[in-house]
Amino acid sequence: MSGNLGYSDNPVLSDSGYHVHDGERPQPRVITPGVTGTPTTAGQAPSDAFVLFDGADISGWIGRDGEAAQWTVEDGYIQVKPGTGDIETAAKFGKCQLHLEFASPVEVKGNGQGRGNSGVFLMGQYEIQVLDCHENPTYPDGTTGGIYGQYPPLVNACRKPGEWQTYDIIWTPPVFDGDNLVSPAYVTVLLNGIVLHYHQPLQGPTQHRNLAEYKPHPSVGPLKLQDHGDLVRFRNIWYRPIGTYDTP
Numbered sequence: 629m630s631g632n633l634g635y636s637d638n639p640v641l642s643d644s645g646y647h648v649h650d651g652e653r654p655q656p657r658v659i660t661p662g663v664t665g666t667p668t669t670a671g672q673a674p675s676d677a678f679v680l681f682d683g684a685d686i687s688g689w690i691g692r693d694g695e696a697a698q699w700t701v702e703d704g705y706i707q708v709k710p711g712t713g714d715i716e717t718a719a720k721f722g723k724c725q726l727h728l729e730f731a732s733p734v735e736v737k738g739n740g741q742g743r744g745n746s747g748v749f750l751m752g753q754y755e756i757q758v759l760d761c762h763e764n765p766t767y768p769d770g771t772t773g774g775i776y777g778q779y780p781p782l783v784n785a786c787r788k789p790g791e792w793q794t795y796d797i798i799w800t801p802p803v804f805d806g807d808n809l810v811s812p813a814y815v816t817v818l819l820n821g822i823v824l825h826y827h828q829p830l831q832g833p834t835q836h837r838n839l840a841e842y843k844p845h846p847s848v849g850p851l852k853l854q855d856h857g858d859l860v861r862f863r864n865i866w867y868r869p870i871g872t873y874d875t876p
Contacts, residue, residue, distance in 0.1 A: 644874065654874045665729055665864060667792055670704055673727070673866040680717050680851060681706055681728075681865040689715045690850075699855075705731075705863040708746060708855050716752055716852035721867060726750070726797040726851065728865040732760035733858060734790030740766040744789065745856035747776065750799050751849030753833040756817055758860060762786045773817055773824040776834050781817070781824035792863070793820055798870070802830075804844040812842070 634651020646653045657676075665671030673679050680688065683704035689697035692713030699715055700707040732744030744760030755776040759766065761784055768780035773795075787793050798816040802809060813830040816823070832840030853862060 646874075654876055657876060662727075665792065665794065670729060670792075670864040671727075671794075673864070674868065677727075677866040677868050678719065678721075679866045680719065681862065683863060686715075688718050690718055691715050705861040707859055707861045708853075708857075710855060710857045710859070712855060714749075714852050714854050716749075716850040718850070720751075720846075720848040720850050721869060722751070722799075722801045722848045723870045724799050725868045725870060726799060727795065727867070729792050729794050729863045730758055731792045731861045732758075732789050733860070736760070736789050737858075739764055741770060743858070744860055745854075745858050746860040747852075747854035747856065748795065748797075749834070749852035749854065750797070750813075750815070751801060751845075752852045753845075753849065754813060754815070754830060755834040755854075756795065756797065756815070758854070760786070760789050762788050773819045775815065775817075775825060775828065775830060777836065777838075778831050778834075778840060779825065779828060781819070783822060783824065785819045785822040785824065787820065795819060796821075798827075800870075801847055801849075802842060803847075804842075807844055809842045 635649045636647055638648040640647055660675035662674040663672040686697050686701055686706060691697040697715040698712035699709045743764050746758040748756045748758060757770055757772055757774045757776045759772045761772040769777055771780055772786050773781035796818040800814040802813040803811040814827050815825055816827050817825040832842040
């Protein structure tokens with residue numbers, strides 16, 4: 629076989645069974661990349677993404693006590709409706725790439741944790757903090773992009789109040805064997821294209837003013853967005869399951 633098409637006489641890779649530079653190895657699946665958002669327009673999801681919020685429809689979201697989500701939808705975004713409670717997706721997923729865009733209120737009210745507070749809960753229980761931390765210090769593990777109550781972000785990459793910001797999150801759920809933890813959850817978080825956490829192991833599901841600890845739970849779960857009483861907006865929410873190599 630020619631070099632351009634691969635080789636069938638090279639050593640065999642121990643983890644895949646294919647030769648080095650094997651031309652018979654499955655070709656990577658072709659997808660169409662998404663479009664990056666701007667300060668005024670939402671981005672677009674890649675062609676193989678599962679869209680959780682498209683700017684208009686929240687029928688796939690559940691609110692308090694299993695009722696339909698009551699948050700406000702307008703101008704391509706969904707906004708917290710204070711007092712109606714958290715919302716979460718009917719869809720459940722595990723290892724994935726998650727994307728969403730958010731904006732804190734233009735009108736600045738409060739300080740510290742009382743300013744533009746919300747949260748992104750992976751599998752409904754592991755929180756990446758949403759807060760207006762532009763010139764607004766608070767306890768570090770509660771800063772925007774923090775793994776709440778566990779790890780501060782490596783940097784503060786927040787934009788000004790009211791400006792749209794982007795989370796890109798790579799999520800690996802924990803693995804249990806019965807009651808035993810085999811592997812913790814891991815997360816990589818980028819805010820506005822800046823790495824805040826890189827393959828960081830979590831201590832367990834999020835707690836407030838207490839230590840996290842793991843208890844067995846299902847391998848999939850919903851995405852939950854928090855009603856913390858502030859008018860935080862979200863748009864362009866999608867995820868892509870992370871598969872395995874050599875899967876067509």
